[in-house]
Amino acid sequence: MAEAKRATKADLKRVDNIIADYRRQRWGLIPLLHEIQGILGYIPPEAIPRIARGLGLFPSQVQGVISFYTQFYTTPRGRNIVRVCRGTACHVRGGKTILKLVKQHLGIEEGETTPDLGYTLETVACIGCCALAPNVVVNSNIYGHMNPKKVASVFGHYGGK
Numbered sequence: 001m002a003e004a005k006r007a008t009k010a011d012l013k014r015v016d017n018i019i020a021d022y023r024r025q026r027w028g029l030i031p032l033l034h035e036i037q038g039i040l041g042y043i044p045p046e047a048i049p050r051i052a053r054g055l056g057l058f059p060s061q062v063q064g065v066i067s068f069y070t071q072f073y074t075t076p077r078g079r080n081i082v083r084v085c086r087g088t089a090c091h092v093r094g095g096k097t098i099l100k101l102v103k104q105h106l107g108i109e110e111g112e113t114t115p116d117l118g119y120t121l122e123t124v125a126c127i128g129c130c131a132l133a134p135n136v137v138v139n140s141n142i143y144g145h146m147n148p149k150k151v152a153s154v155f156g157h158y159g160g161k
């Protein structure tokens with residue numbers, strides 16, 4: 001997992017520059033969080049007290065907003081986001097085995113990111129392509145009719161694993 005990664009001094013300098021644009025503008029919290037995440041790929045926990053100070057909020061208020069919105073991440077995300085479908089159609093056609101093999105292939109569990117930041121693994125309820133079940137999505141590419149042999153070849157397109 002990549003949770004242990006800490007923001008570098010350069011990252012925090014970039015954060016401070018963004019905060020400067022929103023100084024004392026409490027309403028600006030969400031756009032500011034989007035901007036930080038857009039540049040760094042996540043919101044480093046070390047940035048939270050700085051954001052709070054800059055906007056005149058309590059750190060708990062900033063943390064509360066980050067926790068409330070699922071699109072904000074406080075750990076780095078992989079360059080490639082892998083989503084294995086756990087919906088009913090995919091489940092009955094072997095989705096559980098596909099998920100197990102993807103976990104084995106990447107060496108991570110759901111919600112985790114590989115140490116080289118190559119991949120983040122998630123599951124989804126249904127991606128709306130049940131006819132192709134079981135499905136795996138990498139970024140915006142759908143891989144349907146998955147079977148154990150196809151797992152490694154899917155990741156061959158993205159490198160790193």
Ligand code: FES
Binds near residue numbers: 089128131
């Ligand atoms: S259940 Fe997997 S795509 Fe619908």
